[in-house]
Amino acid sequence: MAVLYLLLSLLAPLLVSVIFLPKTLRFVAELVGHHLRRSSRTRRELLLARVAHETKRYESEHKEKSNEDDDWEQITSAAVGSAVNGGRAASEWNGIVGFFHPFWYGFSGTVEEANAGGGGERVLWAAIRATQKRWPEAVCVVYTGDHDVDKVAILKRVKERFNIQLHPPTVHFLYLTTRHWVLASTWPRFTLLGQSLGSLVLAYDAFKLLVPDIFIDTMGYAFSLGLSSFCFPTVPTGAYVHYPTISTDMLDSLQVGGQGVNAGAGAGYRGMAKKKYWELFAKLYCRVGSTIDVVMTNSTWTQSHIKTLWEPYRIKRSKSEDIDVVFPPVAVEEVTEAVEVSEASEKNRGPYLLYIAQFRPEKNHQLILEAFASFLHSNPHIATYNNKAPKLILIGSVRNSHDDAKRVYKLRLLAHELKIEDNVEFICDAPWPQLLEWMSKASVGVNCMWNEHFGIGVVEYQAAGLISVVNDSGGPKLDIVIEIDGKPTGFHATTVEQYAEGFRKALALSPQDTLAMRRRARKSAERFTDRGFAEKWLTNMEKLVALQVERSRSKAS
Incomplete structure (x- = not known):
């Protein structure tokens, strides 16, 4: 296993370069995706069986329900068969949504982020809650690298810290073993590129566990979504971007008189090399971003930068969906x-x-x-x-x-x-x-x-x-x-x-x-507020569900 991960790390640049290679190599990527899908099929079946078992047990144990449980009761009896030929309509979708979220501040992060509803984590839980209530038969899977907490402890902490009540039977956690690949300490040099390539290894680790029907990143690992797009063309991808990995402001900050922690770092030969490295990385980041189906940003500032970087490439790929601002939920x-x-x-x-x-x-x-x-x-x-x-x-x-x-x-x-x-x-x-x-x-x-x-x-x-x-x-x-x-x-x-x-x-x-x-x-x-976030989140989530239904039908036909 260690040898496999080492091999992947050496091949990571080649995986990224698929963006630039002809359709024949994309076909190879799809073969890899087919292998991953087939190898994780048993886990998928076991997961769905576990969801069914936990749903029955939950319903039997909660006959006397609180107000919040009554809310869940209202959504767990969705009708089926209202689509053409008795199939499921998009509103009755029951697929698996994979949330790529390797780190949780609520368990290992800062005090004020955890207690005050730290941005990235609160977005994750609020997104899962909104998704569960809109599609009660869908399954939300979180890929995480935190092995020291189980599902019961996680959901309890979410309730205590964020006052967010999740429906236990349809939320599950899969544990990654390669999170160290995205740590800054792993890449003391060329950190931006190293962490991005490391996210490919981490995403591969996730897909070995389970290939979802929709894949969403909420932490800024755009390269993981790029890998998904090439290996699984029928799996729609979504990104909630808190801040761009690199931006035009970062490039400008290298100049003398610039602002931020890298102000003036572009001076001299080393500075010129750093700037050229950032520019090349920005181009790669733009191409990866162009593969993502639905993009949300947490602010107008982030939207502006992501549009500047990604939109020209997205237009070339005929990505019609606009980059939407979805303000994060705050307490x-x-x-x-x-x-x-x-x-x-x-x-x-x-x-x-x-x-x-x-x-x-x-x-x-x-x-x-x-x-x-x-x-x-x-x-x-x-x-x-x-x-x-x-x-x-x-x-x-x-x-x-x-x-x-x-x-x-x-x-x-x-x-x-x-x-x-x-x-x-x-x-x-x-x-x-x-x-x-x-x-x-x-x-x-x-x-x-x-x-x-x-x-x-x-x-x-x-x-x-x-x-x-x-x-x-x-x-x-x-x-x-x-x-x-x-x-x-x-x-x-x-x-x-x-x-x-x-x-x-x-x-x-x-x-x-x-x-x-x-x-x-x-x-x-x-x-x-949480409500405002949920409404905007579901607007974008509906686009992903519609894409998944459409692509699945096209593949079947």
Whole structure:
């Protein structure tokens, strides 16, 4: 087995190059797909038998049902045979949907991502729930690399963390053994290409276990979808893209004066080589993206970049489906229930600036500290708010690495050097209830990441009624901190001076204007609920089901 995986890793570039090769080699890829489908046929039969057994047992054990169980009862008795000649209509589809999701933050990731409904994972569970309710006889299979948790524990954690109730009989998990191939640590050089090629090995591992009827990636492994398209032409593929693996902004950032963690890295011969490597990888990424049937993005910013990269190639392949924006589901209802926004609650708030973000370089905590120092020092006689002094609260997780801990230490030193240590508080690895508590006490929510692809934390700020001061880029600018009813819900900034001015404006509003902006912010957050996500998800999922039905009929005829 190890030899096979080693061989696959050596052949991975050849598998990718199928994109450029004539139809004869595509035929070879389909032969490989036929072999994989045949070798996993027994597991498919066993899986369907298990689903039938668990369904009967579930129904017998839940005769006395809660309200949520009643909801499942309403959808588990779908009629069959309404299509032509007594066949199944697309609305009664009962195939297998494979969700490619090798990592779960809820079990091994960061505290704020897990507790606050970390973007990628919440999308997965909300998508499965919507799919189950729309097609109750379909089976949702999740390919994962987390071997240390079983189905019961997973579904329990999903309910506890995300308040998402899944129907146990029709959701199952298949465990991958090759996840290390997509770890950055496996590829210390040429990481982007290495991880993408590694995803081919991981996808092959998944298809050996089971070939689904529809294959969906929710983590950004576009190459896995490309492999599926070539090996299984009748299997529709779908991608939910949180951010592009590479973008034009990344290429531009290499220039002197660019932004982000790679700013200025394009200088010199090594920089030129890096830029050429990125450009070549971008072309390969574009060609792989052109093979995907249905593409969803989590924000307007991501959509714009994916369209720029993929759409020209998709047009050549006659991919008629547009690239759709499907905002991720955010725990808006949970925040609004926990945090009051009213005249009475204003008495409990202080002039506190809240920044919830992992202590990573791209979150740019240093700029926020400098901006807060500028704000304090330029307003030495600033009036207190509810008899409280302004304070910056930095809440974030510290990953299990020496670099993160060292970064927090350096930030503490910087606060001391800026003479603001008495007005800054660091809180590491805060639980979700503590985050809610601070959202109810703070007045301003801060975001400083350049080109944040969406910004779930900013939506949570708005749901809590915080006035946001966010980076003038990405999702926070284009989708979240926008005007509502023709009036602002926060402020945008880029430089230290602009952030300092944003803080001043946010805290200088009159009580009436402050409360009005908080209410507009909360209204803005209502666009990002679980229900809104489910409706858009199903619109795109219906396209995949229709494609699967159509291709299956064409193959049969």
